[in-house]
Amino acid sequence: MASSREHWVLTFVCPDQKGIVHAITGAVVEIGGNITESQQYTSIDTGRFFMRLQIEAETTKEAFGRQFEEVAARFEMTYVLDHVGRKMKTLVLVSKASHTLNDLLYRQRAGLLPIEIPRIVGNHSDLANLAEFYGIDFESFQVTSAQDKAAFESHLRQLIAEQDIELIVLARYMQILSPEFCRDFAGRIINIHHSFLPGFKGANPYAQAHARGVKLIGATAHFVTEDLDEGPIIEQNVTRVEHSDSKQLLVEIGQDAESKTLTQAVKWFAEHRVLLDGQRTIIFR
Numbered sequence: 001m002a003s004s005r006e007h008w009v010l011t012f013v014c015p016d017q018k019g020i021v022h023a024i025t026g027a028v029v030e031i032g033g034n035i036t037e038s039q040q041y042t043s044i045d046t047g048r049f050f051m052r053l054q055i056e057a058e059t060t061k062e063a064f065g066r067q068f069e070e071v072a073a074r075f076e077m078t079y080v081l082d083h084v085g086r087k088m089k090t091l092v093l094v095s096k097a098s099h100t101l102n103d104l105l106y107r108q109r110a111g112l113l114p115i116e117i118p119r120i121v122g123n124h125s126d127l128a129n130l131a132e133f134y135g136i137d138f139e140s141f142q143v144t145s146a147q148d149k150a151a152f153e154s155h156l157r158q159l160i161a162e163q164d165i166e167l168i169v170l171a172r173y174m175q176i177l178s179p180e181f182c183r184d185f186a187g188r189i190i191n192i193h194h195s196f197l198p199g200f201k202g203a204n205p206y207a208q209a210h211a212r213g214v215k216l217i218g219a220t221a222h223f224v225t226e227d228l229d230e231g232p233i234i235e236q237n238v239t240r241v242e243h244s245d246s247k248q249l250l251v252e253i254g255q256d257a258e259s260k261t262l263t264q265a266v267k268w269f270a271e272h273r274v275l276l277d278g279q280r281t282i283i284f285r
Contacts, residue, residue, distance in 0.1 A: 005058045007055070007056050008061075008064060008082070008083060009055075010051075010055060010081050011052045012050075012051055012079035012080070013048055013049070013050050013077065014049055014076050014077040014078070016042050016047050020049055020075055021040070023075065031063065033056060034057070035054070040052075043277050045278070054084055061083075085114050087114050088167055088270040089115075089118065089163060089164050089165050089166045090166070090168070090169055091118070091119055091156070091159060091160065091167070092119075092171050093171065094120060094173055096174075097172040099259050100171040100263075101131075103259035103263050104169070104262070113263065113266060113270065114267070114270045114271060118136070118137065118165075119136070119137050120139075123142065123173070123175055124142075125138075141155065149178060153181050160185075166188065167269060170224065171192065172258070177189070186225065187276055190223060191221070191222055191229075193219070193220045193222065194206060194258055195217070195218060196238055198230075201228065201230075206250045210247045210250055214241070216238045216241065217253065218237060219258040219260075219261040220236045221233070221262050221265030222234055232278075233281060234269070234274055235261050235268070235283075237257045237260055239253055239254065239256070268283060
């Protein structure tokens with residue numbers, strides 16, 4: 001038994017049926033817990049039930065897990081139990097653009113993001129000085145061929161295993177990951193795309209937006225899948241623009257939305273507020 005009350009976050013997904021909330025609250029009572037935050041949602045589309053709880057209890061993770069296992073098995077739950085505020089091990093991939101990386105690093109240092117970044121990896125060396133400024137190890141690898149990509153992803157797999165990486169963030173990383181890598185780390189890779197998806201997928205979305213004369217430009221943070229820019233959407237933001245704005249100005253205007261959108265998505269993920277429901281996400285804000 002822990003000597004003081006711990007603050008836990010519990011998230012779970014299961015087929016929707018009667019008695020779920022009653023069983024969960026009963027398990028919390030059994031460990032002497034107090035629910036400090038509770039959110040739930042039933043998906044009509046998939047027939048699944050989603051819940052996120054924050055619980056104060058004078059217990060260990062192992063004891064909590066033992067108490068919860070019977071309920072989880074009875075309702076066929078997939079669940080995660082973690083400490084509130086624990087810093088999630090995060091690997092960041094970058095290319096040349098610095099704005100999204102700088103926002104992540106600034107907010108992490110300020111204590112606004114519950115993540116720990118042991119390593120930044122780029123396919124260019126342009127952002128090495130920025131990583132050094134924040135005291136984070138940086139590596140760069142040229143990826144110009146299929147052989148390079150295979151070697152690069154093999155190195156990433158080794159890093160992920162050695163550093164116990166839980167989340168991979170593509171902070172304007174401008175290379176396409178292999179289908180195998182995307183499958184193996186499904187639900188753990190977040191990308192920022194510089195358009196309001198599903199519009200303007202792929203390369204040069206600001207040029208596409210300018211050519212179409214859009215009045216709003218946007219940014220989308222989404223999970224990475226085998227299909228380019230098709231993964232479940234986590235967060236989006238838009239900014240109004242004018243017909244007189246040049247392509248370069250759209251790029252400059254959009255950087256704020258990109259940074260804000262990616263950082264918010266990472267924060268929600270690290271706080272266990274993002275749950276997958278097929279091609280959609282459930283966000284417990």
